[in-house]
Each structure stands twice: as C-alpha cells, then as structure tokens.
Amino acid sequence: MRRTFLIATFSDGDRLVKAVETVRSYNFSVYDVYSPYPVHGLDEAMGLRRTRLPWITLLVGAFGTTLALTFQFYTSVLDWPLNVGGKPDNSTLAWVPICFELTVLLGGLSIFFALLVRARLYPGKKEQLAAEGVTNDTFALVLRKKDSAFDMKYARELLEQSGADEVKVREAEL
Amino acid sequence: MSTTAMEFDPRIQEAQVLPPPHWVEGHPSLAQITDDIARPMEGRPGKGWWICFGIACLGLLDLVGMVTWLIAKGIGVWGLNNSVGWAFDITNFVFWIGIGHAGTLISAILLLFRQQWRTSINRSAEAMTIFAVMCAGLFPAIHMGRPWDAFFIFPYFPNQRGPLWVNFRSPLVWDVVAISTYFTISLVFWYLGMVPDLATLRDRAKGGIKKFIFRVLSLGWNGSHRTWARYEITSLVLAGLATPLVLSVHSIVSMDFATSLVPGWHTTIFPPYFVAGAIYSGFGMVLTLLIITRQTMHLERYITMQHLDKMAKVTMFTGMIVSYAYATEFFSAWYGGNLYERYHFINRATGPYAWCFYLMVLCNVITPQMLWPRKIRSSVAALFIVSILVNIGMWFERFVIIVVSLHRAFLPSGWGMFYPTKIDVGVLVGSFGLFFTCFLLFIRFLPMIAMWEIRGVAGHGAYKMALSSDDDEEQKQEEAVIA
Amino acid sequence: MSEHVTYELPSQKRALPVVLIAIGVLVAAYGLYSDPARTWPSLLLNGFYFISLSLSALFFLATQRATNARWSASLRRIPEAFSLALPVAAVLMMLLYFGRQYLFPWTHPGIFASTPSFAGKIRYLQPGWVFARMIFCVVTWIVFALLFRKASLQQDRHPELSLKLHQRLTAYSVLFILTFALTFTAGAFDWLISLEPEWFSTMFAVYVFAGTFVQGIAAVTLAVVLLKERGPLRQHVSEHQIHDLGKLLFAFTVFWAYIWTCQYLLIWYGNIPEEVTFFGKRTNGPWLVLFAINFIVNWLIPFLVLLSKGAKCNHKVLKTICCLILVGRWLDLYLLITPSLWSGPKFGLIEIPIALAYFALLYLLFTYNLARAPLTPLNDPVLAYERLHPHAPGRHMQPELSGVEP
Structure with missing residues (x-):
C-alpha cells in the first residue's frame, strides 16, 4: 500500500538526532529514521522502548x-x-x-x-529505501501523513530549519 | 564526607590530557569509507591475489587427492600405530579449532569490552573462525575411517541400530555437540553482522546477477532505526552467548585429553590453558592474515599499525599465559611425586621428540617475549615473522601433547614411535589449502571490513573530536583571556 | 575544578568496629590458649580473606591501567584504598608462623616418610623455604601497592607530569600482573594446598585467583555504590560506571563457576585416589551441604539475579549481591581450609567474633586510607580530557553498548 511520507535527508548523524528531538517536541510522531549505521542517542530521541x-x-x-x-x-x-x-x-x-x-x-x-x-526481514525481500544512499552516507528522517490534520507545511519548515539537506514529499511503501 | 577547597595545586587546569585513540587514519567521509572498502570487491583482483589464490588452490587440490586416497585405502596410509593412535589428525583438529577462537574473541568478547579497535578486523577474524572450524571438522570425520557413517555420532531417532545411544558421558560426544554449536552460532553471528553491508553492496550494484544475489542475502535491509535498535541488542546477546561458548569449546576439546588418565593429559589446568593457547594461536593467524590482506588490498588506513600493535600485545599476553601453564605442568610433575607423570615430563624434554618440545618453547615462550620493544611491534615484517612462528609453535604444542604422551605411556612394552607418512603431511598441507582458498574468496567477494561499524566509529568516535579540536583551542584561549 | 571531594568516616561510626576488633582479639587470645587447633585455622582463613581482598583490589587497578581502560578512571581511589591494607594483612599472615604446627602438616617431622623420595614436595615444603617464600611474596605485593599509591598521589600534585605518571602507572601495572601470576601461585600453594601435601591440582591457583578477583570486584562495587549513594561520589561516578562494575561482577562470577566446574569435573572423571581425596572430604557428611551452598551463593544466585540489565544498574540489588559474594567468598575459603584440618564443620563462638574482627579491621583501614587522599584523582589525563570535552562522544559516561542480558 502506498502512503504519503515527508522525507528529510541529512548528511550528519548529530544533526539528525537534533532534528528528531525538535520534531518530536512539536508533537509530530516520527515514522522512522534510516541511517547507514546505528546512530547513538536515537533510541532516546525517538523514545523507543527497549526491545524484548x-x-x-x-x-x-x-x-x-x-x-x-x-x-x-x-x-x-x-x-x-x-x-x-x-x-x-x-x-x-x-x-x-x-x-x-x-x-x-x-x-x-x-x-x-x-x-x-x-523486523520483517527475509531473503529476497525487495528493499524499500527512504532515500538514495541511506545504506551509504545519507540519513533520512521520515514523517507520515496520516490524515488531513497533518500540517505538511509546518513540518517541512521545521525539518528545513533543523538542517535537512533536502525535504520532499513522496508516495512510497516503507 | 566533606568538600574542601583545593589544597594541592591551583594549576589543575593545566593538567595534560589523554584523548582516546583514533582507529581510522585520515578523516575519510562516510561515502569514502564505503568506497575504500567496497571498491576492491568490484574491480578485478590484483596480481598478488591471483598468485595467493593459485597456491591455495593447489593446496586444496592436494587435500582432495589425499583425502580420496585415504578414504579409498583406509587410515592405514597414515603413520598411526597401536601406541600412537592419535597423531597428525587430532593435532590438526585441535590446531584449527584453536585458530578459530581468536575470531570469536575479537568479534564477541571485545564487543562486550567496548574495544573499538575490533571494528576494522572483526569481520575477517569471524570469517577466519568459520573456515578454521570447517578445516577442524574435517579431521575427526576422516579419522573415522568410514566417514559415510559419520552420522552415528549424533543421537537420532528412531534409532535403527537397536536402542543404543551415543555415550553422553564421553567428551568426544561433547566435542561433536560443542563444535557444531560453535560453527552454527559463529556463522549466524558472522552473517548477521554482514547484512547491513550486503545491503550497501546491493545498492551499489548496477544490476544483474550481483544485485540479485546481494538482494537475496541482504534480506531487504533498509537501514531503519527501529530495526537497528533490535539488531544491536541481538548482536549483543549473540556476543554474550558466544563468549562462554568459545570458552566451552576449547575446554571441551581439552577434556578429550584431560578426562583420561594418560600422563601429560590428565591435569586440571587443561581447560583454561587450552583456551589461552587457542587465543594465542588464533591471534597469530589473524596477524598473518591481516598483514597479508592489508598489503595486498591496500587497506592501511583501516588496518592501522595501532591495530597490529594491539594484536601483538594480546598475542604476547596469551603467550605468557601459555608459558605459565607449561611451567605449572612441569612444576606439578616435579612436586607431585607420581612416577609416570614425572617420567612423561622428563621424556618430553629429553626423549626422541625433544626437538619438537624445544621448537615449541622457542616459538611459544621465547618468541612472545620479542614483542616487548615497541620497535618490533611497529614493524610489519617483524610481526609477520612472529605470527608465523606462533602458528608453528602452537601446531607443535598440540603435537607434543598428543604424540609424546601416547608414545610412552604406562607400560614400556606398549611404547612406540610415530613417524608421519607423506599422506599425513599432505593432508596437513591440504587443510591450509582449504583454509586459504576460502579466505581469499571471502576477501574477494564479501566485505572484509565491517563498513557500517567503521562508519559508526568515524561518525561518532574520537575522530570527530579531532576535527573540532581546533575550535576547542580557540575556546580555551578565549577562556584564558576572560580569566 | 577548584574543589575536590574527600571522605571522612564520622567518629561515632568508628566505635562499633573498634569494639568488634577488641572482642575479636580477646576471643582469639582465649582460643589460642584453650583450643589452638580450632583457633589457628580461623586466623589463616580470615587472614587469607583479608590479604586476598587487598591484593585483588591492586590487581583490579593493574588490569585497568594495563588495558588502558578509560571508563574506570574516576574510580581509582577506591581500589587504591583497599590495596593499602596490604601491610597490615601481611603482618597478620606472617603471625601464622607461630601456629605452624597446628596448620601445616609439613612442619611435622616424618610427614613425608611414605612419599617417594623423588617427589619435589619434600624439598619444596621445607619450612624455612616456605616461610621465606611467603615473606618474599607479601613484600613484593606491598612494594607494588606503595609504588602505585606514590605515583598516583604524585599525579595529584603535579599536573605537568600527569602523562608521564600515567605511563609509569601503566608500566607498574604490567610488571605487577606478571609478578602477581607467579607470587600468587606460590601463595596459593603455600597457604592453601600445602594444608594437604598429598593433594595437588594444576588448576588450583587459577581457582583461588578466580575467587579472589570476584571478591575484589564485589568489594570495589559495594564501596563505589555506597559512596555514590551517600554523597561523596555522587557527581563523580555515573550510573554507566556502576552498570559496568555490575557487568564485570557478573562476568567473573561466571568465570569462577567455569573454573570450579572444570576442576571438579576433571577430578571426578579421572577418579584417581590421590586426587579425589580432596573432594571426597568435602562432599561427605555435613560438608556436603556447605559444598552445595558454596556453588549456589557464589554462582547460581549472582548469575540469575545479575542476568538482566535492570539488576546490574539497581543499587539495592547490586549491594545485596556484593554482600552475598563477599560472604560466599568467605565460605569458599572455609571449604578450602577447614576440611583439611577438622573432621566436621565448626562455626561458633570462636569463628564468628574472629571473622567479624577482621571485617571491622578491614573496614577501618579502608576508610582511613580513603580519607587520606582526594576521592577522585585530580590530574588524571583521561579525566582531564573529559573535563575539557564534556560532550565528547565515546567518553565513558556516554551510553554506548547497553550490556548483554535477556
């Protein structure tokens, strides 16, 4: 099922963590973050519970x-x-x-x-990449447009201010 | 409890600082790291690789020939006899299992101890573990004489040969279980660690068969942090399991000997002593392999002299534990007053195999002491020689333990000598062929350095601090001015 | 950083330990007079407990420096304070000379009459030699403890020399670890194995070492947690360091169990008369209960409890487990020493006061030595770096790997 996402890309892990903190402090829920290595501090920033x-x-x-x-x-x-x-x-x-x-x-x-x-990983699964290079040198912060209440313009502004290299809206299966 | 004013020295601000070490030379960007590591796999291999691969293939060919001959004729083609029923085969088995241990140590124990220097070398060390365990597993199988009946060693159900079961009190059965577990867990750990890198390679591949294979292997990995979080915990749990596992494997191997009553075998220090010896020999092999790959694949930036220095130190330390165990054994034989034990150790040092013993002492006791000067630890050539000596020494250690104990046990009428035949030597050489063929294929087709872990170190570690240290200098000056 | 923290034991808290020591001395004096065969083993047991605790604190320091560990830089003073009890511990151990005929069978003439003449133990256990070795060992340990302390305090006073002293501490550490391997083996043989000269096990020294190291880690952890809770170290020790200590404790209880199992399994399997006597004694009659409790207290409970991350970070749990291990270690030594000398376990009005007196003495010495220097090293180059880079990634306060546990 294709859904609408707002995808911001970063080139630096620290800026990404800050952006996640900012976005969440404005009550947006982070759909997911994509990174080429596990960025420390993201667990806390995203408010992830410890896995069981x-x-x-x-x-x-x-x-x-x-x-x-x-x-x-x-x-x-x-x-x-x-x-x-x-x-x-x-x-x-x-x-x-x-x-x-x-x-x-x-x-x-x-x-x-x-x-x-x-984590729904299995051999041969078709990869769903949030942005080009997330397995190389790009970090992506993804918000999902759940309903019409989602203020796309405001979210975009917030992300741009937190140092995103590029922010775009994409229909995708993530 | 009280808090008092500083009474020692107000110059505390001038204290010298010790920054954490860098493990990646230069300041490569994230994309640069991917490129540096992935490119050698994408181009054509150099001349050096082809030469090594050719030699390794010859060795593998030799192995196939020798083993075929062995199976066709029976194990009489080896130099075994009634006195010495275990010789080269079990020596090789213990030797290869031991080699594997360093890989798990680097990948699991150093992960738990948060040693960042492991990041550049863990992948190849783990691969080494897998291949070494494969080589090791070969020997008990061919030693059975009828390898097609090898499945007898596993308990299976329903048991078609009557309700007999394998003897669970036997250390040989423990061995089977321990080594299959070790192989499985190491393989899982190695593969799981590679998944994010396989995804990187998938995304770099232009298409075709390469992309297809990497897509299948990378399990649809997309770098999601929710997955990363689970992935990291899973790695830690696997590391936590692999750590006692690696101790148990060589302990159990040592119990093949120590549970018996043969002089020189039955001694309680065997389990930790074998583990230390395994790590020592494994680090010798890791040094050999990494020095070769570092030079042939031009990865000096990632496998730095500091890495080699650390590995040399671990080698030296474990070498000294091994020396301690040798000394303890001799001391106990002298102290205890058991006639057979005493004779065994006299025979070790003065009997017909004394030259093996002295070679072992030279390689395992004296050679590690050469690593004290920093000068030797920072010379690639010297380290390479030391690593080869370590390998030789540890092979001879197992030979001394096994053959010298067996050839003169209790009854002088049962004494004998073991002389290796061409087939014995051929199989040993062949096992190196198998090992190096696998390893060379690995560095050619799979990411031999964990790219994602290097990115983590480069993106997070001291390296980033070094980039911003200029700012700190300015800040300090500002503070000084204000003061 | 214009202030530093120190520690002082309130004088009213000194009263109880002093009373305990006084009672212990009186009981020991009475016991030595009325029943020396029962009292001397207590002095050996508690003396060894005492010396192995201070020694393993020194070993802890050495492992940290020799491996260039950064996480423990701010904790250094605590093991240092434990290690400074070594001189007193050494004196207490050397006093055993006067009770040698009650403890060590090799002091009796003719004990080796039926031993083959080529057995090295006849020469190795000549009383003169044994005591010379004991003196050599304890003197070496004391020298290292004092050298460590001297360099450590010098660093406090001389910021300009801190890197040089740091390297000197590393060099001492490496030297100490090497010396320790030999002297500790000698000590384990002379003080413990020689109680039963007919028995030996090559693993024995490693076994005693495993217990000793766990004991040291437990003592250090307990002290760190208490000092953090009560204030002096509140700012200087992070929860991550406590978690790390918990992990170390967990790992080495497992190591102890591993060595225990291997030794027992191999001797059980071999079933050679000269070897099994040792375990035969300890698994018969009333000893068997203690033998089982030993394994449960030193491994099973700490293992199950410390498996989860929550427990390793929980001060209350950690304190309880540390106390349990410290008691378990005493039991472990009790089982190594007394079955060789007594036919059945004894635990009563002589053993308890003496043990309490040694604990009290250790406590007083520890707090005294802790108060004599700043609670955290002042010019440690690792700490200095971290002060300059409070947000540096990879520093020990940084949550990095969160531990392994289901």
Whole structure:
C-alpha cells in the first residue's frame, strides 16, 4: 500500500538526532529514521522502548537446557543404561557440557530468527529505501501523513530549519 | 564526607590530557569509507591475489587427492600405530579449532569490552573462525575411517541400530555437540553482522546477477532505526552467548585429553590453558592474515599499525599465559611425586621428540617475549615473522601433547614411535589449502571490513573530536583571556 | 575544578568496629590458649580473606591501567584504598608462623616418610623455604601497592607530569600482573594446598585467583555504590560506571563457576585416589551441604539475579549481591581450609567474633586510607580530557553498548 511520507535527508548523524528531538517536541510522531549505521542517542530521541527480544533467548535457552538434561537422562538412565568406565548411569555432571551447548545453540538461533520475524526481514525481500544512499552516507528522517490534520507545511519548515539537506514529499511503501 | 577547597595545586587546569585513540587514519567521509572498502570487491583482483589464490588452490587440490586416497585405502596410509593412535589428525583438529577462537574473541568478547579497535578486523577474524572450524571438522570425520557413517555420532531417532545411544558421558560426544554449536552460532553471528553491508553492496550494484544475489542475502535491509535498535541488542546477546561458548569449546576439546588418565593429559589446568593457547594461536593467524590482506588490498588506513600493535600485545599476553601453564605442568610433575607423570615430563624434554618440545618453547615462550620493544611491534615484517612462528609453535604444542604422551605411556612394552607418512603431511598441507582458498574468496567477494561499524566509529568516535579540536583551542584561549 | 571531594568516616561510626576488633582479639587470645587447633585455622582463613581482598583490589587497578581502560578512571581511589591494607594483612599472615604446627602438616617431622623420595614436595615444603617464600611474596605485593599509591598521589600534585605518571602507572601495572601470576601461585600453594601435601591440582591457583578477583570486584562495587549513594561520589561516578562494575561482577562470577566446574569435573572423571581425596572430604557428611551452598551463593544466585540489565544498574540489588559474594567468598575459603584440618564443620563462638574482627579491621583501614587522599584523582589525563570535552562522544559516561542480558 502506498502512503504519503515527508522525507528529510541529512548528511550528519548529530544533526539528525537534533532534528528528531525538535520534531518530536512539536508533537509530530516520527515514522522512522534510516541511517547507514546505528546512530547513538536515537533510541532516546525517538523514545523507543527497549526491545524484548532477549526474553526469547532466555526462554528458548532454558528450554534447551531442560531438553538436553531430560534427553540425556532418558537415553542413559531409562532407555538403555550402559556401564561405561564404571561411571554411574545418572552422571549428571558429565551432562553439563551438552546442556550448556544446547542452551547456547537454541538461545542464539531463536533470537536470530525472532529478529528476522520482528523486523520483517527475509531473503529476497525487495528493499524499500527512504532515500538514495541511506545504506551509504545519507540519513533520512521520515514523517507520515496520516490524515488531513497533518500540517505538511509546518513540518517541512521545521525539518528545513533543523538542517535537512533536502525535504520532499513522496508516495512510497516503507 | 566533606568538600574542601583545593589544597594541592591551583594549576589543575593545566593538567595534560589523554584523548582516546583514533582507529581510522585520515578523516575519510562516510561515502569514502564505503568506497575504500567496497571498491576492491568490484574491480578485478590484483596480481598478488591471483598468485595467493593459485597456491591455495593447489593446496586444496592436494587435500582432495589425499583425502580420496585415504578414504579409498583406509587410515592405514597414515603413520598411526597401536601406541600412537592419535597423531597428525587430532593435532590438526585441535590446531584449527584453536585458530578459530581468536575470531570469536575479537568479534564477541571485545564487543562486550567496548574495544573499538575490533571494528576494522572483526569481520575477517569471524570469517577466519568459520573456515578454521570447517578445516577442524574435517579431521575427526576422516579419522573415522568410514566417514559415510559419520552420522552415528549424533543421537537420532528412531534409532535403527537397536536402542543404543551415543555415550553422553564421553567428551568426544561433547566435542561433536560443542563444535557444531560453535560453527552454527559463529556463522549466524558472522552473517548477521554482514547484512547491513550486503545491503550497501546491493545498492551499489548496477544490476544483474550481483544485485540479485546481494538482494537475496541482504534480506531487504533498509537501514531503519527501529530495526537497528533490535539488531544491536541481538548482536549483543549473540556476543554474550558466544563468549562462554568459545570458552566451552576449547575446554571441551581439552577434556578429550584431560578426562583420561594418560600422563601429560590428565591435569586440571587443561581447560583454561587450552583456551589461552587457542587465543594465542588464533591471534597469530589473524596477524598473518591481516598483514597479508592489508598489503595486498591496500587497506592501511583501516588496518592501522595501532591495530597490529594491539594484536601483538594480546598475542604476547596469551603467550605468557601459555608459558605459565607449561611451567605449572612441569612444576606439578616435579612436586607431585607420581612416577609416570614425572617420567612423561622428563621424556618430553629429553626423549626422541625433544626437538619438537624445544621448537615449541622457542616459538611459544621465547618468541612472545620479542614483542616487548615497541620497535618490533611497529614493524610489519617483524610481526609477520612472529605470527608465523606462533602458528608453528602452537601446531607443535598440540603435537607434543598428543604424540609424546601416547608414545610412552604406562607400560614400556606398549611404547612406540610415530613417524608421519607423506599422506599425513599432505593432508596437513591440504587443510591450509582449504583454509586459504576460502579466505581469499571471502576477501574477494564479501566485505572484509565491517563498513557500517567503521562508519559508526568515524561518525561518532574520537575522530570527530579531532576535527573540532581546533575550535576547542580557540575556546580555551578565549577562556584564558576572560580569566 | 577548584574543589575536590574527600571522605571522612564520622567518629561515632568508628566505635562499633573498634569494639568488634577488641572482642575479636580477646576471643582469639582465649582460643589460642584453650583450643589452638580450632583457633589457628580461623586466623589463616580470615587472614587469607583479608590479604586476598587487598591484593585483588591492586590487581583490579593493574588490569585497568594495563588495558588502558578509560571508563574506570574516576574510580581509582577506591581500589587504591583497599590495596593499602596490604601491610597490615601481611603482618597478620606472617603471625601464622607461630601456629605452624597446628596448620601445616609439613612442619611435622616424618610427614613425608611414605612419599617417594623423588617427589619435589619434600624439598619444596621445607619450612624455612616456605616461610621465606611467603615473606618474599607479601613484600613484593606491598612494594607494588606503595609504588602505585606514590605515583598516583604524585599525579595529584603535579599536573605537568600527569602523562608521564600515567605511563609509569601503566608500566607498574604490567610488571605487577606478571609478578602477581607467579607470587600468587606460590601463595596459593603455600597457604592453601600445602594444608594437604598429598593433594595437588594444576588448576588450583587459577581457582583461588578466580575467587579472589570476584571478591575484589564485589568489594570495589559495594564501596563505589555506597559512596555514590551517600554523597561523596555522587557527581563523580555515573550510573554507566556502576552498570559496568555490575557487568564485570557478573562476568567473573561466571568465570569462577567455569573454573570450579572444570576442576571438579576433571577430578571426578579421572577418579584417581590421590586426587579425589580432596573432594571426597568435602562432599561427605555435613560438608556436603556447605559444598552445595558454596556453588549456589557464589554462582547460581549472582548469575540469575545479575542476568538482566535492570539488576546490574539497581543499587539495592547490586549491594545485596556484593554482600552475598563477599560472604560466599568467605565460605569458599572455609571449604578450602577447614576440611583439611577438622573432621566436621565448626562455626561458633570462636569463628564468628574472629571473622567479624577482621571485617571491622578491614573496614577501618579502608576508610582511613580513603580519607587520606582526594576521592577522585585530580590530574588524571583521561579525566582531564573529559573535563575539557564534556560532550565528547565515546567518553565513558556516554551510553554506548547497553550490556548483554535477556
């Protein structure tokens, strides 16, 4: 679906952060910001909440530990106990390494895939660039015209005053 | 608690300052950074690259031939015998796994410690990890003799060979799990780190197959900050997982030896000592690789002498940990009063493989001490020689641990010697071929320096301060005038 | 920057520690007279706790300087104050000479009668040698602590020399770390392993070091948080630095657990009689409970609690965990020392007052040394740079990486 956006481009990260702060202080909501590297201070400026993705690692990791522990217990104690080197069937200590590895493996993979799902990234997705060069040296601040109450002229003025190199209105899918 | 007036010296304002170091030389603009790093991949490779690649391919060819021969004839073509059942193969395995560790150290641990110097070298170090683990994984597989049955080492369900399971108490099974986990997580970490750069390359590509491939790989990345925020946390979590993982992998490898009772193998310091040794050897390899790429790809601006200096220091430090572990082992053998342990260490230093031991001491104990003078740390040639010596030394360390322990264990009637055959040497050389072929292809086709991270350092770090420091000078003068 | 902060312990707060020390001295005197075999181990345990805390503070300083760390520049005085307790700690440790026959089996003639004659321990544990080594170690540590302090205070007085002194501190740090590796290993062998001369583990010194370092970080963190809350460091320590300390604490409790597990796992796996005796003693009867608690207190609880970023930044949580680790470290040493000497755990009217007295002494020495210098270094070149560039990106106050935690 194509929507209308007001896109301001910058050539400097610090000016971008200032612009975001300004725009938000005038009660515009920032649709998104596009940058060639993660600009520090933007999280606060945009008022982003801390992502909850790490919780997935914790949960899936804990699941991995449990899985490894129960599986080793099942195979070595319940299903087919076998005396190897006089070690007890239930050698919990010897299972620690595999429990650890499975925790890390599942925890790591889960957050990777959770990120892809949450950020809607997938192989072959057609990129939607807010401006040319946002993956190189350009920073873009994007406001969305939600309804007629959006004061396009005022927003444009604000952005131009905060040092944008170019401000333009674009119909796009972002 | 009280706040008192300054009583020491009012000249406090004149205190000397120590600015944070710069990690990018000159003041390249953001576009310049992209250009510098992406251009070598877009043009034709130079003569240097082709020569290296040719040699590496020969090595790879050698590997294919040797392994084919090995599988066709069985592992009798190696010099193994009843006394020494593990030799070059396991030595190579531990050697390559160790090499991989420096990559994770640079990419994960230094990220957690906020060491900005990692930004120029982390990508290639991670790639090195992946390729080194690939080389490492090859050896246990071919050592099985019947590599087509390699899947036996994984527990699978339903188990068609009766309800027997793999022995989860065995460190060899831990190894399998640890190394597959390590490979998977390293690969994910490496790929995820590359996604923004792949997007840059996608947007630079004019069209055609290149654009298509980069589009598929870059997952539709568009630089959204909402994604960046999640992306950074994900990287940190992966780094946080990779850090204990890297410790666990070499610890588990060391347990292949340390859980046994063989003199020279059964000692509790093995896990941290192997980890330190792995980082030491890995940094040796990173130095070798980066010096080569720095010279052949002309990236002196990004891989600066300061980077090499830092790496040399880490090499020196971990080298000393390794030396400490050697000393502890000898001390314990002397202190403890276990006859076999004692004989093993005497045999190490005076037996038929003593020359390997002294070569190891020369490379791992004495060579790192050469890095004390700044002069040596700032000479590319000297560092290159040191890095090669480190690699040699660490290969021999594993050889000494494995072969010297096995060839004279408890019963003198079970003693024997190991002599490598041509196939042994051929497979070792071939594994270098595999490694370097992969690495050279990597620096040719993928961004070998993390462009987005360099942009972050250049756009945010001390570098920007340096640009504005002239203004500061003026400000200071103004303040002085007012005062 | 015309003012600087200092610290002073209000005199009414000195009363309790002084009383505790007095009680401790009396109890120790009575104990040495009536039951020396029970009292000397307490003196060894608390003495080692004391010396390892001051030593690890010095090691903390050294790691910061040797790695050119910038984030901790304003915290330097706190570990410095801990490290200056070293001379007193050394004297307390050397007093053990008078209780040697109650502590160290190698002082008994004929102890090595059944040991093979080629075993190096027969020569290594000659009493004269051991005590000479102990003296050498503590003197080296004291020299380094004093050198550090001297250069650090000189920097306060001589802004024009600050870079030179900064480099000198770095050089001391590197030298200290190298010396520390050797002397600390020797110390761990002489004071702890030699309690059971028939046993040894190559990992042992690393294990003791891991615990020692955690202990130092916990003590420094606790002191920093308290000083920030109560005012003196409010302006000089940022929340980010506290978060960093929390991360360090978290990382090294995990390191301790790693070393603990590896050592235990390998000895359990090998199952060689001469090795397992050590853990055999500690996992039997009433010791087993303490053995389990040790692992829970020193690793499991700190690990689970400090996993989240919120906890690492929360002063209350951080203080609680620091106290827990400081107590856990005491328990860890208790389990290293006393099972070698006693058949069952003892914890009563002799052990408690003596332990409290050592804590009180440490507290007094720390606060005394803290009050003797400005609370933050005055001419540190890193801090000077940051004062000149208050908004410089990449300075330690800057929120950069927010930590790793689910």
